[in-house]
Every structure is written in C-alpha cells, then in structure tokens.
Amino acid sequence: MVNGHERILPRTRRRVMHAIELLGYQPNVHARRLVTQSVETIGFVLSNRDFLNPFHAGVLTGVEHAAAAMRHEILYASCVYAPETPAAELELPPVLRSRGLVGGVILAGTNYPNLVRAVRERGIPFIVFGNNLVRQRQSLPDCCVYYDDASSSRELVERLIAMGHRRIAFAGDQRQPWFARRRAAYLQAMARHHLATMEYTAALDSPHSYVAYGEAALGKLLERHPAPTALFAGNDNIAVGAWRLCHRRGIKIPGDLSLAGFDDLEMAVLIDPPLTTVRVPVDEVGRACVEMMVEKIRRPGEPQANRSIPTHLVERASWGPPPPEGA
Amino acid sequence: MVNGHERILPRTRRRVMHAIELLGYQPNVHARRLVTQSVETIGFVLSNRDFLNPFHAGVLTGVEHAAAAMRHEILYASCVYAPETPAAELELPPVLRSRGLVGGVILAGTNYPNLVRAVRERGIPFIVFGNNLVRQRQSLPDCCVYYDDASSSRELVERLIAMGHRRIAFAGDQRQPWFARRRAAYLQAMARHHLATMEYTAALDSPHSYVAYGEAALGKLLERHPAPTALFAGNDNIAVGAWRLCHRRGIKIPGDLSLAGFDDLEMAVLIDPPLTTVRVPVDEVGRACVEMMVEKIRRPGEPQANRSIPTHLVERASWGPPPPEGA
DNA sequence: CTGAAAGCGCTTACAG
DNA sequence: CTGAAAGCGCTTACAG
Numbered sequence: 196m197v198n199g200h201e202r203i204l205p206r207t208r209r210r211v212m213h214a215i216e217l218l219g220y221q222p223n224v225h226a227r228r229l230v231t232q233s234v235e236t237i238g239f240v241l242s243n244r245d246f247l248n249p250f251h252a253g254v255l256t257g258v259e260h261a262a263a264a265m266r267h268e269i270l271y272a273s274c275v276y277a278p279e280t281p282a283a284e285l286e287l288p289p290v291l292r293s294r295g296l297v298g299g300v301i302l303a304g305t306n307y308p309n310l311v312r313a314v315r316e317r318g319i320p321f322i323v324f325g326n327n328l329v330r331q332r333q334s335l336p337d338c339c340v341y342y343d344d345a346s347s348s349r350e351l352v353e354r355l356i357a358m359g360h361r362r363i364a365f366a367g368d369q370r371q372p373w374f375a376r377r378r379a380a381y382l383q384a385m386a387r388h389h390l391a392t393m394e395y396t397a398a399l400d401s402p403h404s405y406v407a408y409g410e411a412a413l414g415k416l417l418e419r420h421p422a423p424t425a426l427f428a429g430n431d432n433i434a435v436g437a438w439r440l441c442h443r444r445g446i447k448i449p450g451d452l453s454l455a456g457f458d459d460l461e462m463a464v465l466i467d468p469p470l471t472t473v474r475v476p477v478d479e480v481g482r483a484c485v486e487m488m489v490e491k492i493r494r495p496g497e498p499q500a501n502r503s504i505p506t507h508l509v510e511r512a513s514w515g516p517p518p519p520e521g522a
Numbered sequence: 523m524v525n526g527h528e529r530i531l532p533r534t535r536r537r538v539m540h541a542i543e544l545l546g547y548q549p550n551v552h553a554r555r556l557v558t559q560s561v562e563t564i565g566f567v568l569s570n571r572d573f574l575n576p577f578h579a580g581v582l583t584g585v586e587h588a589a590a591a592m593r594h595e596i597l598y599a600s601c602v603y604a605p606e607t608p609a610a611e612l613e614l615p616p617v618l619r620s621r622g623l624v625g626g627v628i629l630a631g632t633n634y635p636n637l638v639r640a641v642r643e644r645g646i647p648f649i650v651f652g653n654n655l656v657r658q659r660q661s662l663p664d665c666c667v668y669y670d671d672a673s674s675s676r677e678l679v680e681r682l683i684a685m686g687h688r689r690i691a692f693a694g695d696q697r698q699p700w701f702a703r704r705r706a707a708y709l710q711a712m713a714r715h716h717l718a719t720m721e722y723t724a725a726l727d728s729p730h731s732y733v734a735y736g737e738a739a740l741g742k743l744l745e746r747h748p749a750p751t752a753l754f755a756g757n758d759n760i761a762v763g764a765w766r767l768c769h770r771r772g773i774k775i776p777g778d779l780s781l782a783g784f785d786d787l788e789m790a791v792l793i794d795p796p797l798t799t800v801r802v803p804v805d806e807v808g809r810a811c812v813e814m815m816v817e818k819i820r821r822p823g824e825p826q827a828n829r830s831i832p833t834h835l836v837e838r839a840s841w842g843p844p845p846p847e848g849a
Numbered sequence: 850c851t852g853a854a855a856g857c858g859c860t861t862a863c864a865g
Numbered sequence: 866c867t868g869a870a871a872g873c874g875c876t877t878a879c880a881g
Contacts (some may be wrong), residue, residue, distance in 0.1 A: 221621040225552040225561075226874035230857045239598070247579040256573045259600055268616055268623070271566070271598040273586055289595055294548040295858095296595070406792060435792055442794055462789045465733060465762055467769055553858035557873045622874095 228295065236268045237488055238290040238297040242304035243275055249460060250477060251303055254324065257481020258301060265489055270297055278307035278330065285313045298492045301484045305329060320491045322484050325501065329372055338491070339501040340483045344373065344457070347473040347506040348380035351427060351455055354508070356388050360425040360453065360517045363390070366412035366437070367429025368399040374429040377457060381427055393423050409436020424452065424517035431456035431463050431472055438466050438513075453514035468512035479504050555622065563595045564815055565617040565624040569631035570602055576787060577804060578630055581651065584808020585628060592816055597624055605634035605657065612640045619644075625819045628811045632656060647818045649811050652828070656699055665818070666828040667810045671700065671784065674800040674833040675707035678782055679754060681835070683715050687752040687780065687844045690717070693739035693764070694756025695726040701756040704784060708754055720750050736763020744773075751779060751844035758783035758790050758799055765793050765840075780841035795839035806831050 228234055239258055241251060259269045272290045290297055291314060299320035302310065305327040314321045325339035355363050365381045367374030378396070385392050395412035399405070409428055413436070416423050428434035434456030441448055448454050448468055456463065459474035483502045490499060555561055566585055568578060586596050599617045617624055618641060626647035629637065632654040641648045652666035682690050692708045694701030705723070712719050722739035726732070736755055740763070743750050755761035761783030768775055775781050775795055783790065786801035810829045817826060 221619060223556070223621045223874050225556040225622050226857090227876075228857095229550070229552040229556055229859085229874085230876045232857075236597070246583045247574070249576060249579070252574040252576070252579040255598065256600070259598055263600070263615065266616070269598045270563070271582065271586055271596045273583070273590070288590065289593070292548060294550045295552050439792070439794060462792060465766070465789060466792075467766060550858050553873085554860075555873095556858085556875085557860045559873075 234295060234298040235266060236270050236297045237262055237485065238270045238272060238300035240288070240290060240300050240302050240304070241271070241273045242302060242306045242310065244273070244304045245275075250458065250475070253477030254303055254481045254484070257478035258485055259481075260478065261482040261485035265485065267298075267485070267489065274304075274310070276307075276310060278309060280309055282309045282312040282316065285309060287313065291317065291319060299488050301488060303327075303484075308332070311335065320488065320495065322488045322491070324480070324484065326373055326376075336501060337499050338487070340480060340487060340504070341501065342475045342480055342504045342506050344376050344473070344475075344506060345380045347508050348377045348427070348457070349384050350508050351471075351473065352381050352384035354510075355425045355427070355453060355455070355514065356384065356390070358453070358514070358516045361390055362393060362421060362423045362517075363425045363427060364393040364395065364416045364423035365427050365429070366395040366409065366416070366433055368408070369396045370398060377427075377429055393419060405430060405432030406436040406439070409433035409438075410440045411436075413437040413440045425514065426452060426454050428454065428456045431458040431460040431470060434470055434472070434513075435462060435466060438470070448513050449515035451518055453517070455514055459509055463509075464511070466513075471511045471514045472509050474507045474509050476504060476506070560819075561622060561625040562593060563597050563624045564589055564812065565597045565599060565627035567615070567617060567627050567629050567631070568598070568600045569629060569633045569637060571600070571631045572602075577785065577802070580804030581630055581808045581811070584805035585812055586808075587805065588809040588812035592812065594625075594812070594816065601631075601637070603634075603637060605636060607636055609636045609639040609643065612636060614640065618646060626815050628815060630654075630811075635659070638662065647815065647822065649815045649818070651807070651811065653700055653703075663828060664826050665814070667807060667814060667831070668828065669802045669807055669831045669833050671703050671800070671802075671833060672707045674835050675704045675754070675784070676711050677835050678798075678800065679708050679711035681837075682752045682754070682780060682782070682841065683711065683717070685780070685841070685843045688717055689720060689748060689750045689844075690752045690754060691720040691722065691743045691750035692754045692756070693722040693736065693743070693760055695735070696723045697725060704754075704756055720746065732757060732759030733763040733766070736760035736765075737767045738763075740764040740767045752841065753779060753781050755781065755783045758785040758787040758797060761797055761799070761840075762789060762793060765797070775840050776842035778845055780844070782841055786836055790836075791838070793840075798838045798841045799836050801834045801836050803831060803833070 239255055241247060262269050270290055272288045274288050276285055290300060301322045303324045306323060307329055308331050311323060321338055323335060323339050325341040352363060365378055367378060369375050369378060382392060393416060395415050399408050413426060426437055428437055434454055437454055441452060446452055456470050456472040459472045463470040463472050483504060487499060487502065566582055568574060589596050597617055599615045601615050603612055617627060628649045630651045633650060634656055635658050638650060648665055650662060650666050652668040679690060692705055694705060696702050696705060709719060720743060722742050726735050739760065740753060753764055755764055761781055764781055768779060773779055783797050783799040786799045790797040790799050810831060814826055814829060
C-alpha cells in the first residue's frame with residue numbers, strides 16, 4: 196500500500212499513514228533494494244585527478260542537483276589508474292566492483308579506453324564525460340556527454356579576425372585532447388581566412404604549471420617578427436600566465452595584445468582587465484549526465500544519442516582591435 | 523569462510539577462492555548490509571551552499587581519500603535549509619532520512635543548530651565541520667572537527683608588528699563566524715602590543731562579492747589619517763579586492779601597503795606580488811572527519827575529543843616593512 | 850479488500 | 866571441519 200496505488204479504504208489508508216508518521220517509520224533501503232534488485236544510487240567517478248578541480252566540482256554539483264530532483268543519490272569516488280593497464284587487470288574501486296552499490300556510474304575526470312572497457316565488461320551502465328576521454332579510437336555511441344568547445348573556439352577566433360587581427364596565436368599542449376580540439380577550431384578559422392597560424396604547442400610537464408606554461412608560451416611567441424597581436428590561450432590559467440608576462444613587460448592588454456582564454460574560472464574577472472573567455476555550463480553537463488544515466492537504467496539497451504552542451508563566449512575587456520600597423 | 527578466519531583445509535579454501543575468481547563472484551552489498559545491520563557508506567552533506575567551492579572540494583577530496591583507505595564509500599548530498607525552521611519541520615535529504623543509507627554523516631558547508639539537532643534526534647552518528655557552524659550556543663563535544671584559524675591569524679598580525687607596522691587594519695563581515703574568529707585573534711594581538719585597531723566590518727550583502735567587499739574595505743580604510751600600512755584581509759578574495767584597488771590607484775604592495783589574506787586560494791600566487799596568506803590543510807580536515815566518524819560508528823557512545831587542525835602561515839612577497847614614517 | 854507466505858542474497862549460529 | 870537452517874526487512878504474488 197505504501198508503495199503502490201491499490202484500492203484501499205480511504206479510512207484504512209489514513210490510519211496507516213498516521214501510524215507511519217507517528218512512529219517515524221522509514222523503510223530500510225537495503226531490504227527494499229535486495230528485493231527490487233534496483234538501486235537509486237549513481238556513482239560519480241573522478242578518474243586520474245589528485246583533487247576535485249573547480250570544473251569537476253561544478254559538474255558534480257550539477258550531477259547532485261539533477262540526481263536529487265529525480266530522487267537518486269550520488270556516490271562519489273576517485274580512481275587512479277594507468278592507461279596501459281589491461282582492462283582485466285585494473286584495480287577498481289568498490290563502486291565499480293561491488294555488486295549492487297550503484298545502478299550505474301558517471302565517469303568523469305580523465306579516462307582511457309581500458310577503464311571504459313572494464314566497466315562495460317562488468318555490465319555496469321555508464322555515462323562518460325567525453326571531453327576528457329583520451330586515446331579512444333572508436334567512438335562511443337550511447338553513453339557520452341560532451342561540451343562543445345569547437346563552436347565557441349571558432350567563434351572566438353572569428354571575432355578576433357573581424358576586429359582586424361591577422362596575427363593570432365594559439366597556445367596549448369596538443370597531447371591533451373581539450374587543447375587539440377580548441378586548436379583544431381583555431382586552425383579551421385584561420386584557414387578559412389587564409390591567415391598564417393602562430394602556435395606554441397610544447398609539451399606540458401606538470402598539470403599544475405599551466406600558468407608558467409602561459410608565460411613561456413607568450414615569451415616564445417613574442418620573439419617572432421612580426422609578433423602576434425592576439426593570443427587565444429588554451430585555457431584561463433594559460434591566459435593568466437600570458438597576462439602576467441604582459442604585466443611584467445609593460446605590454447598593454449588589449450592595446451598591444453588581445454587576450455582570450457577558455458573555462459571562465461573565477462579568476463577571469465579578477466585580473467585587470469577582466470578576461471574574455473568561454474564559459475562551459477557545468478551544471479548542464481552534470482544534468483545531461485544524470486538524465487542519460489537514468490534513461491539508460493530505466494530502458495536498458497534502448498539506443499540514446501550522445502549529448503553535446505553548447506558553451507558561451509564571454510566577452511570582457513581583455514580584447515579589442517589590434518594596434519595600428521607599424522606602430 | 524570468505525568473511526571469517528575459520529579453520530579450514532587449505533586445499534578447500536584454495537578451491538573455493540579459485541571458483542570465486544573464476545566466476546567473478548561479488549557479494550551483493552544489500553544482502554550483506556541487511557543482515558549485518560551496518561553500512562560502510564558515510565554521507566558528506568554540503569549545507570547551504572549553491573555550489574561546491576574550492577575549500578569544500580578540498581575537504582571532500584580529503585574525506586574520500588581517507589574513506590577509501592578505510593574501505594568506506596562517500597555519499598555526496600547537498601542540503602539547503604533556513605536557520606529558523608524548527609528541527610522537527612526540516613525537510614531532510616534522503617541521506618538524513620532513509621534508514622540505512624549511511625552509517626553516519628559528515629556535516630560540511632554552513633550549518634545551524636536546527637539541522638544538528640534534527641540529525642541527533644534521528645540517532646544518526648554525525649561529525650560537524652565546526653568552523654562554519656553558526657549560532658551554536660552550547661559547544662558540541664564529541665563530534666567537531668575544526669581548523670585552527672586563531673593561531674595563524676595571531677601569528678600573522680604578530681609578524682606584521684615585528685616588521686614595524688603599527689597601523690594594521692582588518693577587513694571582514696563579523697556576522698560570519700570565520701571572520702569573527704580571525705578578527706578576535708587580530709584584536710588580541712593588537713591589544714597585546716597596545717596598538718589601536720582599524721577595522722572595516724560592514725555587512726556583506728552577497729556571498730559572491732568578497733572581491734568587491736575588499737575594494738570597498740580598503741577604500742574606506744584609506745580615508746583615515748594616518749592611513750593603515752598593512753591590511754589583514756579576512757580571506758583571499760577580500761585581499762584580491764584590496765589588491766585591485768591598489769593596482770588601480772598606483773599604491774605599491776608591499777612598499778606602501780602590506781597585504782595578507784586567508785585561505786591560500788589558487789589565485790593567491792597569481793596576483794603580483796603573490797599574496798601572503800594562511801593555508802588550511804583541507805585534506806587533513808577531511809581525514810580527521812572520517813577518522814572521527816569511523817571511530818564513532820565502531821564505538822558508539824565512547825567519548826571523543828574534538829579535533830583542531832593546525833593551519834600554516836604562507837609568507838609571500840605581498841608583505842614587508844612599513845614605509846618610512848612621514849613619507 | 851486484507852492477511853499470510855515466499856523469496857531477494859547474504860551471515861551467523863547450530864546441528865551433523 | 867562442513868552443510869543446512871534461520872532470519873535480516875522488505876515486496877510481490879497469492880489465497881482467503
């Protein structure tokens with residue numbers, strides 16, 4: 196009666212409900228799950244990150260809000276593994292190992308094909324945050340949520356060109372797929388306008404040194420003659436590094452150099468001038484993950500299209516027309 | 523046999539283990555939990571925050587790592603409530619409502635006595651992140667983890683005094699207990715040296731406007747004659763606001779004004795000069811929460827001391843001796 | 850419309 | 866040392 200909509204005498208129903216209220220009765224979830232063979236819990240696995248960065252914190256927030264609205268809980272787990280380990284030999288965390296802990300998992304962080312394969316082989320329904328999926332040859336239909344960094348990147352470069360910039364540089368380590376995609380959009384826009392590209396794509400040693408990377412990148416790019424009049428940094432931290440170099444060298448932003456980043460971190464509005472960048476609606480990414488996950492649990496085997504969340508160019512004072520030629 | 527250490531023929535044991543391996547057998551957690559009446563899951567409740575900020579993301583990371591090491595899982599849930607709602611009328615999220623979902627909860631975010639009371643009345647073991655516990659009259663023994671902001675704050679002010687500063691200002695909204703504690707340490711240090719205090723403690727309208735608050739604070743403080751030679755900002759965002767004002771007005775840091783914050787956010791090293799601040803070892807806060815939680819679940823009723831995690835003064839270039847008097 | 854029984858997959862005493 | 870039984874707290878068919 197408590198669960199179903201049986202035909203029952205309204206009076207009886209009321210009395211039972213009253214007793215429930217009175218005693219503070221709450222059904223035991225494990226007994227229920229044992230018999231129904233279903234779980235309302237979704238695992239959120241953060242892979243290969245030593246801490247929860249603001250981006251993933253935002254995705255997790257979105258995931259939790261969406262899940263709560265659909266009466267699901269979120270089990271948070273981190274997971275570190277080597278890309279080369281064969282799928283069968285991966286040491287999986289309990290979320291991916293124990294029977295019944297979760298009804299499915301959202302794989303966030305940076306993932307590789309071996310983990311995806313291991314999860315698939317165990318029959319655990321899963322959704323992958325696609326932008327950070329590295330080295331995946333064949334596409335993964337049915338289970339990916341992306342944010343669309345290409346469109347905004349293209350728009351960003353097109354806007355710089357429309358302002359009059361011709362020497363537009365790009366900076367970002369190409370081994371990281373997010374930078375590779377942003378660069379591809381940059382190359383495409385530049386090619387469309389028959390403009391020569393200027394790139395700094397050196398390998399990045401430590402994931403924590405984006406700012407230093409940005410300083411080095413702009414330093415190198417400024418050695419060229421003629422120098423770039425605009426820099427599209429692969430992310431905001433790289434942009435902040437470039438900004439610091441300008442600050443030290445007295446290069447005016449946007450007078451001498453227009454600067455744009457990607458991510459819209461909190462600090463984007465704190466530097467002076469505030470940074471033009473691209474915002475990823477992380478809460479929508481999280482929501483999309485949950486919606487796909489719930490749909491997949493409800494209708495197993497039913498095909499679903501991958502989802503792509505649009506991103507938004509956020510225009511701020513760090514860009515403007517290029518300096519007059521020959522100045 | 524799988525669970526216990528019974529005396530069994532080694533050969534039989536080996537054969538069973540082999541079969542387990544072969545079939546990929548994993549026990550069903552719900553059946554196990556139903557019979558053992560225990561859960562290895564700990565709830566992490568983020569209260570009254572609309573998103574997971576870097577500080578709490580760090581605590582959550584610490585909590586998850588410590589929990590994983592002790593073979594516990596983390597259920598992440600957010601919870602928004604009004605401080606005035608009577609405990610009995612609070613609408614609790616499933617972690618705090620369902621029977622058996624978790625063995626206990628860590629209450630992070632900003633909490634009020636009504637929630638603490640509701641959780642206690644339901645008999646759910648809990649640990650509270652004490653620094654953000656507001657309006658709690660009687661102390662909560664046995665269940666609090668704090669970070670010690672007083673010692674580092676005092677040390678910070680003492681160091682400024684030792685450098686020769688006499689006019690040291692403080693900025694932070696006193697209704698927020700973390701600012702109140704830092705201010706108390708400031709007042710104490712100033713009193714010890716018989717120095718007059720200079721404060722900006724206006725109410726802060728929006729939690730997202732710390733930077734603007736910092737700009738306003740320093741603006742007001744600089745109207746005084748003589749002006750302060752150092753500012754202890756209640757947190758890094760307020761310090762960044764002050765830094766921006768200095769940047770715009772051409773006030774040199776630390777030549778004209780020494781600046782210090784609290785939190786050691788990522789941006790502390792990105793501003794120029796990098797910011798002297800206080801670092802809270804968030805992972806240790808998280809670990810302490812888990813350790814107390816597990817201890818409390820294992821030995822119910824056993825008294826435990828509250829824990830206080832030391833913080834660390836991080837000296838950077840944003841402070842130095844005061845300008846020569848009368849300059 | 851209502852009550853009693855079976856069974857979900859385990860663990861834990863207990864009998865062989 | 867090993868196997869069979871009882872029972873954790875539910876839900877779901879089924880008999881009354």
